[in-house]
Amino acid sequence: MGGVTVALSFNGNIVNTQPLKKEMEDNFKDFIYNCDSDLVCHKFLLGYKQSKDIVAAAKGVMESLDGAFSVTGITGNGEFFAFKDPHGIKPLCAGHDPNTKTLAFSSETVSLDMNSFVRDFELNPGELAIATKDGFKRIQVIENPKHAFCAFEFAYFARPDSIFNGKYVYEIREQFGRNTVKEYQDVVKECDIIMSVPETGDDSAMGVHEASGLRWERCSRRHRYVTERAFILLNAERYSTIDKKINILGSKVAGKSVIITEDSIVRGDTTKVIIEKMRQAGAKKVYVFVTFPRIIGPCFYGIDMSSYGQLVGSRHNAEEIAKIIGADGVCYQSIEALVEATGKKTDELCLACITGKYPTPCAQKIADAMKRRFQQGYEEKGRIYENEEIQP
Ligand code: SF4
Incomplete structure (x- = not known):
């Protein structure tokens, strides 16, 4: 030019x-x-x-x-x-x-x-x-x-070996795990072992292990050569990818009450497939400890969850999600505990997808308009927030 x-x-x-x-x-x-x-x-x-x-x-x-x-x-x-x-x-x-x-x-x-x-x-x-x-x-x-630094970076998106706010991300995720133990003591008392969703739940599993004293049984293994991220695939493809990607060592969970650690629940598909496999192997009880609080709204800032329809947490509370994915309970870390573990203050973080309060004005208007349309039954397709009729 x-x-x-x-x-x-x-x-x-x-x-x-x-x-x-x-x-x-x-x-x-x-x-x-x-x-x-x-x-x-x-x-x-x-x-x-x-x-x-x-x-x-x-x-x-x-x-x-x-x-x-x-x-x-x-x-x-x-x-x-x-x-x-x-x-x-x-x-x-x-x-x-x-x-x-x-x-x-x-x-x-x-x-x-x-x-x-x-x-x-x-x-x-x-x-x-x-x-x-x-x-x-x-x-x-x-x-x-x-x-408004993205809180989801701490829980899911960033590499565990990066440093935010003076700490390795994996150390913050371990603290998330310790927090969930503090918040769900009754559940911890009922359980025999911890298992992680590999590898996204590994760091918090270490924290749960340290705070609870329960054995972290390494009985969920990830196929090293299946590299697709289930997060961004289409439905049937996603299911079969998860099925191929994660193996559960059945004899280790048979007859046991198990805590599974996971960083987040977006659609719920990954956790659902894993729990199905655990039930088939004879697990007695399955509780999911989730370090990122319930995702209730889309992200317009670069994380691939752009509509209300794709988020199981936008339509269902923790008890309903537990039923949908076949768990005995879904135990989310609280927003307060998450914020404290990051070392940042609430007004230094973006928490939009878990609170519905977006840091930028255009995003807030679009989120409100999309929510109204979603509740009225409009079909949401792809990045609908880019459509002219949604943009303010
Ligand atoms: S809405 Fe905010 S906290 Fe949630 S994923 Fe997007 S940037 Fe991160």
């Missing part, structure tokens, strides 16, 4: 896609929308072309996009930069290699570790970091008192 070039990468999801698409079509005659990166990149390019200033271009993006965006990029002049949305929904950290004097930005610290980079800092919400031939600068472009 007029000799100005920028390459940009982006982690997150944009909510107010319709007005942005229109703005880009008006400004770029060959604009084609394939994904949200096109919107972020063109919005940045537009601002950069007008101002020739990275700070102004990043500010324009931060002020006009509703959603989650952690962005890294480089201009045709060799200016290397990274910035985070004003709520700081997605992680983004910086590090350097002292030998080669190379700077790196990454969503998670694990990639800095694996590439032998020194971890330097996590970008603040609304912050921009720029490296040019003149040096390195950190600039707080937008001050926003309401931060």
